[in-house]
Each structure stands twice: as C-alpha cells, then as structure tokens.
Amino acid sequence: MRRTRCSTSCAARSGRTPSHWTMVPDGRVERALAQTEMLAACLHGTDSGHLWVGFSGGVDSTVLLHALRSSPNTVAIHIDHGLDPAAPEWAGHCRAVAEEFGVAFESRSVRVDSHGNREDAARRARYRVWGELLAPGDVLALAHHADDQAETRVWQLLTGREPGGMPNARRLGAGCVVRPLLGVRRRDIVDYAERHELRWIDDPSNADLDLDRNLIRHRVMPRLEARHPGAVERLAARRTVPVARLRPLPLNETSEQGVLAWLLAAGLPTPSKAVAEIRRQSLARNDRMPRVGIVPGMQAWRYRSAWHLVADREVSSPVDSVVLRVGSDWRGNAGSLTWRRAEWGLEAGLGVSMGPRQGGERIRPRGRNRTKTVKALFQEARIPPWQRAGWPLLYAASDLVAVPNLALAHGLATPHAWVPRWTPR
Structure with a gap:
C-alpha cells in the first residue's frame, strides 16, 4: 500500500480574504443544510435520539458537521480504517475540530483487508459499525453530494449495476441514514467551507487513480461535463430508486420518521400535508383503501396493510366497451x-x-x-x-x-x- 500523508486546508491558509470570497448566489448549501436540521428534528422522534454525523475530516463532512453543530444530541463519529499510517493524526484532527464546534466526538477502529477491493471493504466495514451504533430514534447524516451521486451512477453503469445511485434516506440498524447534500455540488461545499474559515483534511489517496471512484472523478467526469455541460446535475437529479422497486411502507411503520424516510428513499419531496394525511389514513378501517397525493403525478395508496407509491401512469383507466x-x-x-x-x-x-x-x-x-x-x-x-x-x-x-x-x-x-x-x- 502506498504511504500517504495528511495535509490540512483552510481558508486562512489559502490567503483569500472575505472580500474575495464568492458567495453562493441562491444559498444552495445553506438551504440544503437548513432542510437537514428540520429533517433531523423530525426523524429523531424522541429527545433521547442522537444525530450522528459521519466525520472523516474531509471538506464535505466538515461542512455538514459545522452546519449541524447546534442540533440537539449531535455526535461526530469518525471511522479509522487502519489503512494509512497517518490515520491517528486524522483522528486527532477530527477530535480537535469537533471540540472546536462544541460537538461530542466518538471514534471507532475497523479492520479492512488491504488486498482485494479496498474501497468496497472499507465501505462495508463503515456501514457495519454504523448499523451496530444506531439505536431507535437515531439518525446518521452523511455528506455525500451531487458530484458523488453522479460518479456513483457512472460507476454502477460501468460495472453492470442498476444506476440507482445513493438513496436520500434509508433504514440502517435501528435508525435511519440521511444524505442532505445530494443536491449540492462539490464546488459549493468548498465555497461554504472557505467562507466560514473551516479547516479540513485532504487525503492524498483521493488522487490515487488505481481506485475506480478516483479515476471516474478525475478523468471521466470532467470530460463528460466538458462535452455535455450540466451532465453532473442531470445524473445526480435522476430519481434515486425506481418507484416500482421501492418496498411498501407497512402501517406499523408510519411514524413521522418512517413516512419521511420512505418518501426520501424514493427521491420525492416530503410535503407536510401529505405526510400527515398518510399517518391519519393509516388509522382507517382495514377494509379501506385510501389514496394520498404526494406530488403531481405520484400518489400513495393504502393496500394490504401497507402504503404503496404509484405513479399516475400506473393507475388504470376504465377499459373500453x-x-x-x-x-x-x-x-x-x-x-x-x-x-x-x-x-x-x-x-x-x-x-x-x-x-x-x-x-x-x-x-x-x-x-x-x-x-x-x-x-x-x-x-x-x-x-x-x-x-x-x-x-x-x-x-x-x-x-x-x-x-x-x-x-x-x-x-x-x-x-x-x-x-x-x-x-x-
């Protein structure tokens, strides 16, 4: 394994002053993170629930942790994969940043097979730890963004997988995972970090072109974007999970947390009236089959003790005589x-x-x-x-x-x- 070293980036070190910073014109990052705070508050369900923030120390997770630092019961969770000699230094950096933000910090070490597919092995190790960590009412926020989503879909296509991408939200362990930045570009996240003078880790392994994701990020995506401007946004905006393949929502899982996570997993908005109506109609008589409009073109139908998402085109019109x-x-x-x-x-x-x-x-x-x-x-x-x-x-x-x-x-x-x-x- 190639030896890497940790380097720290920050706006102050870059020599840029506030007068030179480029503000995000439409507040894209701030709006996404404000929605995260509201979503997390809904998903907690109980005062004892924790908001865990996956914190590698990179710019993406640093921005997410910074934005959520004031949320109740926020905990930064760092995973040490043991793949780099600089890992203890990274863990120390993450602990220091969490303390600076006034956020509780926890670290877990995992063993990853360095022979085989390191990317996949490290990912499985992380999710195993997170799945064991999340208790009922807990939420894990991850900092994947639009560029990550586009790269994931390209990688899935190239490896013969369904290009469903990463879901906005899904169940994990006894809790729920949310990815609030999937609609935000990497450049806007970096802009946010620099405007707030945050410091983060640049992991040199991110430049290793022997890793599939890095090759796609540094070689494939720039060419796609140059040839087809807006390709990243279009790839990232594609519906996360085909509705026909989304599991029904059982009536006994229609807490506010459950309904929100279900709709988000389909890449749908979560209008409060629709969420409330689904919960209300879940209490109707067993022989009832109510339906609730989510957005134009999409409905939720109650059938056989569960809710099903149905596109308007799937609803049969009366057959001809x-x-x-x-x-x-x-x-x-x-x-x-x-x-x-x-x-x-x-x-x-x-x-x-x-x-x-x-x-x-x-x-x-x-x-x-x-x-x-x-x-x-x-x-x-x-x-x-x-x-x-x-x-x-x-x-x-x-x-x-x-x-x-x-x-x-x-x-x-x-x-x-x-x-x-x-x-x-």
Missing part, C-alpha cells in the same frame, strides 16, 4: 387481452362483449359451488386497487362468462378451448 370474438386479441389504453389454449375455456369464435366493472358483479367460477363477487376475486388474486378499474369483464349476452386471469363461468366452459389473459399497461 367493445364486442369481439373468442380467440381475437385486443389492445387498448388500459392494457391488452390475449388468448391461449387450455384444458377448459371458451369456444373459439364465440361472440363476447368486453366492458369495465360497474360494481357488485358476481360469477360462479368453474369447479366451485358458490358464486363470488368480482371484488372477492380481485382480493384473492391480490390485484392492487389501482389496476382494478381497467380490468375487463367478458359477457355472453347478459351473462358474465369470464374475468380474465381469474375465473371462467361454471357451465359455459368447454374442454380444449380458449382462456383470456389480461395484461395491464
């Missing part, structure tokens, strides 16, 4: 109807009418002794409510003969015939 024949495929705005051969089905060429559900329909499925409501069939098959309006029903004359994917009417099914399959759009 059309006449067709068994065996003839059909495609419309709500989805597509296809047919396949089966042991039992409807006779080919039979004329049927397809239309939307009106409510209260009943059918006696083949092989059953009793009729069932279409609603009960939906519930048994776990068809989510946002897809039900677009689910077609098939009639022969006035008789309900099929609910695609779910039931064929008893007495009308014939052997070696056709069954309908419905695929929502």
Whole structure:
C-alpha cells in the first residue's frame, strides 16, 4: 500500500480574504443544510435520539458537521480504517475540530483487508459499525453530494449495476441514514467551507487513480461535463430508486420518521400535508383503501396493510366497451387481452362483449359451488386497487362468462378451448 500523508486546508491558509470570497448566489448549501436540521428534528422522534454525523475530516463532512453543530444530541463519529499510517493524526484532527464546534466526538477502529477491493471493504466495514451504533430514534447524516451521486451512477453503469445511485434516506440498524447534500455540488461545499474559515483534511489517496471512484472523478467526469455541460446535475437529479422497486411502507411503520424516510428513499419531496394525511389514513378501517397525493403525478395508496407509491401512469383507466370474438386479441389504453389454449375455456369464435366493472358483479367460477363477487376475486388474486378499474369483464349476452386471469363461468366452459389473459399497461 502506498504511504500517504495528511495535509490540512483552510481558508486562512489559502490567503483569500472575505472580500474575495464568492458567495453562493441562491444559498444552495445553506438551504440544503437548513432542510437537514428540520429533517433531523423530525426523524429523531424522541429527545433521547442522537444525530450522528459521519466525520472523516474531509471538506464535505466538515461542512455538514459545522452546519449541524447546534442540533440537539449531535455526535461526530469518525471511522479509522487502519489503512494509512497517518490515520491517528486524522483522528486527532477530527477530535480537535469537533471540540472546536462544541460537538461530542466518538471514534471507532475497523479492520479492512488491504488486498482485494479496498474501497468496497472499507465501505462495508463503515456501514457495519454504523448499523451496530444506531439505536431507535437515531439518525446518521452523511455528506455525500451531487458530484458523488453522479460518479456513483457512472460507476454502477460501468460495472453492470442498476444506476440507482445513493438513496436520500434509508433504514440502517435501528435508525435511519440521511444524505442532505445530494443536491449540492462539490464546488459549493468548498465555497461554504472557505467562507466560514473551516479547516479540513485532504487525503492524498483521493488522487490515487488505481481506485475506480478516483479515476471516474478525475478523468471521466470532467470530460463528460466538458462535452455535455450540466451532465453532473442531470445524473445526480435522476430519481434515486425506481418507484416500482421501492418496498411498501407497512402501517406499523408510519411514524413521522418512517413516512419521511420512505418518501426520501424514493427521491420525492416530503410535503407536510401529505405526510400527515398518510399517518391519519393509516388509522382507517382495514377494509379501506385510501389514496394520498404526494406530488403531481405520484400518489400513495393504502393496500394490504401497507402504503404503496404509484405513479399516475400506473393507475388504470376504465377499459373500453367493445364486442369481439373468442380467440381475437385486443389492445387498448388500459392494457391488452390475449388468448391461449387450455384444458377448459371458451369456444373459439364465440361472440363476447368486453366492458369495465360497474360494481357488485358476481360469477360462479368453474369447479366451485358458490358464486363470488368480482371484488372477492380481485382480493384473492391480490390485484392492487389501482389496476382494478381497467380490468375487463367478458359477457355472453347478459351473462358474465369470464374475468380474465381469474375465473371462467361454471357451465359455459368447454374442454380444449380458449382462456383470456389480461395484461395491464
């Protein structure tokens, strides 16, 4: 391993005076950090909860700690990976800065395999410590910023991973991790540090191009930005987690902390009215399926003891009313109807009418002794409510003969015939 040394940077050492500092015109860093303080206050949940700030001593975490130094129960947590002889000096620097800010300080040492992928091993070691550290009501604030997010997504693409990036917030251990600076550029963070005359560590290993992240940072990103101005902002602004892959929020996790973390993990805003309404509707009767608007184009639906984020485009519109024949495929705005051969089905060429559900329909499925409501069939098959309006029903004359994917009417099914399959759009 190459030996590195610790160097300290500060505005005073740079020789710049306040009159030469460039203020961030729109207060980007300050606004992001003000939101962090409000978010942290909400996420704590209890007076005993700690706000842990991951503190490496670098400029990013120094700015974050400086901004949060007045928050209740703030603790700087430093991880010594033991990969550099200067590590004790870095830990001493971090302790001194924390004392200067009036913030409690803790340090943990971890063992990292220096052979293999050092970046990945160090990251796993950090998160293992943090996961063990966080108690219920605790929040860990990390100083990843927009440039980090863009670099992460490029790295994920190059290594064949889903380019989801880093989530704004997620569960860790018994607490929660938040990344309040993901919308802030690195240059604005440095500007903030210099304006406040902060001192920080420049880790020489950040220039080691043998490490993937450094190669992307120093060689790939500058060329992308030069060729496509604004590339970093666009990469960083991409939604953190595809909504379809975000886990539902169980009703027993709808504390203010839980709802905020859930929305942030999807890269969504956290409007106070929507958060309050989700919590209120979580107490509704079990047979209720309320929905809450989050932002234009996105809703939260309560279904099967959990909340689900659903984009407007995923909500089915009522299926068209059309006449067709068994065996003839059909495609419309709500989805597509296809047919396949089966042991039992409807006779080919039979004329049927397809239309939307009106409510209260009943059918006696083949092989059953009793009729069932279409609603009960939906519930048994776990068809989510946002897809039900677009689910077609098939009639022969006035008789309900099929609910695609779910039931064929008893007495009308014939052997070696056709069954309908419905695929929502």
